[in-house]
Amino acid sequence: MAGQIPRAFIQELITRTDIVDIIDARVPLKKASNQNYTACCPFHQEKTPSFTVSVRKQFYHCFGCGESGDVLKFLMNFDRLEFVDAVEYLAAQQGLHVPYETRPGSHHKPKENHRNLYDYLQAAALFYQNKLSQSAEAMRYLDTRGLDKTIQARYGVGYAPANGQALTQYAHVDTSNFPHFHAAGLIGQTQSARYYDVFRDRIMFPIRDRQGRVVGFGGRIFQNMTDKDGQPLAKYYNTGQTPVFNKSAELYGLYEALQAQRELPYALLVEGYMDVLALAQYGFSMAMASMGTAATKQHLERLYRHTHKIIFCFDGDAAGQRAAVKALATALPLLHDGRQLQLIFLPDNHDPDSFIRAYGVDAFQQQLTQAQNFDDFFWQMMRKDAELSHAGGRAAFYQKAMDYLNQLPQGKLSEIMHQELTRLTRIEAKPAPTPPSKRIVGEHAPLNLQEKALALLIQQPSLAHTTTLAANDTSPSPWRQALDALIALTQEEAIETTAALLYHLQNHPQEARYAELACYPLLTPEQGMAEEFHDCLQKLQQQEKRDMIDSLMNKIRAGTASLDERQQLQTLLTNPN
Ligand SMILES: [Zn+2]
Structure with missing residues (x-):
């Protein structure tokens, strides 16, 4: 039987992890305020978001169904992990080893490796960049593709040497590195336990997350290469799923785009790494690419948090048309009023890289200006092969269109699209009514003074470190005991966040009540909480x-x-006081 995981370790894990990242990778979040993100609740059916995630509290809560908890509870509920597996998962992501206490009470200090996966990925990125400057062929290739050094540096372009042992040798300084490079998807292991480089003789594009941390790589071959059976190698190879890389959520170039411009007037979705780089070089820094997959709902949700307009850029061929239909289907449920979606089809089988080099900046700008609105494209696509001149054709058209339009969220856009369908088919088309939500959001019994003090403390545990409460040993009231206990716990365990505090309150008789107070919508702004707490205590x-x-x-x-x-x-x- 595995031993106990020390509470201190779990607390550290909760503190180190950003709950927003973990949830956002599964349920795309939308920024609601400085400290809060919202989404439609993953634990009950709803159309308007009542699920909130607090950055400060590191805690999620649904005002609709009442689900709440810390990052571990989220993983247990959403990914359906056992507690220990959720801990293992987060630890792997942080590059930490889970210490198991073999005997209760034994205090051997586990040897922890505090470098996390991000450090290994960053080290690899620098390693590849360094190797690029040593490879004449790789540099010549980037040169012939017209990529200047500034752009290469901004995007951290590198080169993975051909011998298949370069990174492995670099890692070999300390063999305890291998499991981490392996977990990061950079070093593989043969059946005979030999380590080898996963990326060989490829131009390396580091993929960064929103905080600028390297989370994975895309590698592109640049000379004709074959495998040992003489088969040509895939042009692109990307890092697979790792604890820190989720390819259906990350976008290549998003971090760099946000570095160039805090508010994006639009996001331009292209296909490849080279497209992103070429466009950036010509001044279009808002280009980004999904990696080896069509854009997912998560990609698009993430982008709509940074801009109100997404422009898809496709090749003008049949494959481009098919990709566009697919993209449209993905995007429809996300098109809330105020969000825009446009499409560009480049002529003559050009991709953005080749187009901008052939025709220049102005021609590309013109493509952007003339981008097709999604509704234009939609009706054009629907009307292809449609027979609107007879009733049967109109009925079929109606059904086909409704299948798409029902995906749209409620709003003016949906109404307008349904009206257009009515006009085209002479069949009345109406948006499906939304089911009423189960509980009224924002229904909360007012708090009394004691509860308010507790709520403030739970929502901002650091208040305990500066508390002004004078000791009362003679006849402490129940509220006083509760408050004293929470303050002592917070101080002893050096607790900083609500999530960590609630973790320590598991199985406490008041656990449920404390969790409720953690979510209670106090109207006090963060900077006023200390004063309000002080005031409560005095009263x-x-x-x-x-x-x-x-x-x-x-x-x-x-x-x-x-x-x-x-x-x-x-x-x-x-005594007056
Ligand atoms: Zn809910």
Whole structure:
């Protein structure tokens, strides 16, 4: 049987992990305010988002169904992981080894490797960049493709040497590195336990996440290469799924685009790494690419958090048309009012890289300006082969169109599209009604003073570090005991976030109530919380004092007060605070 995982380790894991990243990779989140993200709840059916994730609290909560918890609970509920597996998963992502206590009470210190996967990926990126400057062929290739050095540096382009052992040898300095490079998808292992480089003789494009951390690589061959059986190798090879790389959520070039421009007027979705680089070189820094897959819902949701307009750029051939239909189907459910979707089809089988080099910046700008709106493209696509001149044809057309239009979220856009369908088919088309949500959002019983103090402390545990509460050892009231216990716990365990505090309160008799208070919508802005907490404590202490005086007076009247109690009363009555 595996031993216990120390609580301190779990707390550290919760603290190190950003819950927003973990949830966002599964349920695309939308920024609601500085500290909060929202989405439609993954745990119940809804059309308007009542699921919120708090950056500060590192905690999620649904105002619709009441689900809430920390990152571990989310993984357990969403990925259906066992607790230990969820811990293992997060630890792998942070490059940490889960320490298991073999005997309860044993205090051997586990040897932890605090370099995480991101460090290994970053080291590899620098390694490849360095190798590029040593490879005449690779540099010549980038040169013939017209890529200047500034762009290569901005995107961190590198080169993986051909011998298949370069990174492996580099890693060999310390063999404990191997499992990490392996987990990062960069070093493989043969059946005879020999290590080898996964990327060989390829131009390397590091893929960065939104924080600029390298999470994976795309590698492109640039000379005709064959495998050992003489078969040509795939032109592109990308890092597979790893604990830090989810290819259906990451976009190549998004980080660099946001570096160039904080607010994106639009996002341009292209196919390949070279397209992104070429466009950036010519001043179109908003280009990005999904890697080896068509754009997913997650990609698009992520982009709509940074811009209101997405422009897809396709080749003008039949494959481009098919890709466009697919992209449209993916995007429809995301087209809330205010979001735009446009498409460009480049002429003469050009991709953006070849087009901009052949025709120049102005010609490409013109393509952007003349981009087709999604509804134009949609009706054009629908009308192809449609027979609107007879009832049967119109009915078929109606059904086909409705299958798409029903995907649209409620709003003006949906209404307009349905009206157009009515006009074309003379059949009345209406958006499907939305089912009413189960519970009214924002229904909360007001808090009394004690509950408010507890809520403030739970939502901002750092308040415990500067608390002004004077000790009361004589007759602590229940609220006082609760507050004292929480403050002590927070101080002892050096707890910083709500998620970490609630983790320590598991199986506490008040666990459910505390979780509720963690989600209670306090209207106090973050910077006012300390003052408000202080204020609450003061009022509570005054109330405590009044209660104590009342009870002592009653004892004196009843003639049961001890000498100590008489003195206590006197002190209370003469002391103004
Ligand atoms: Zn819910």
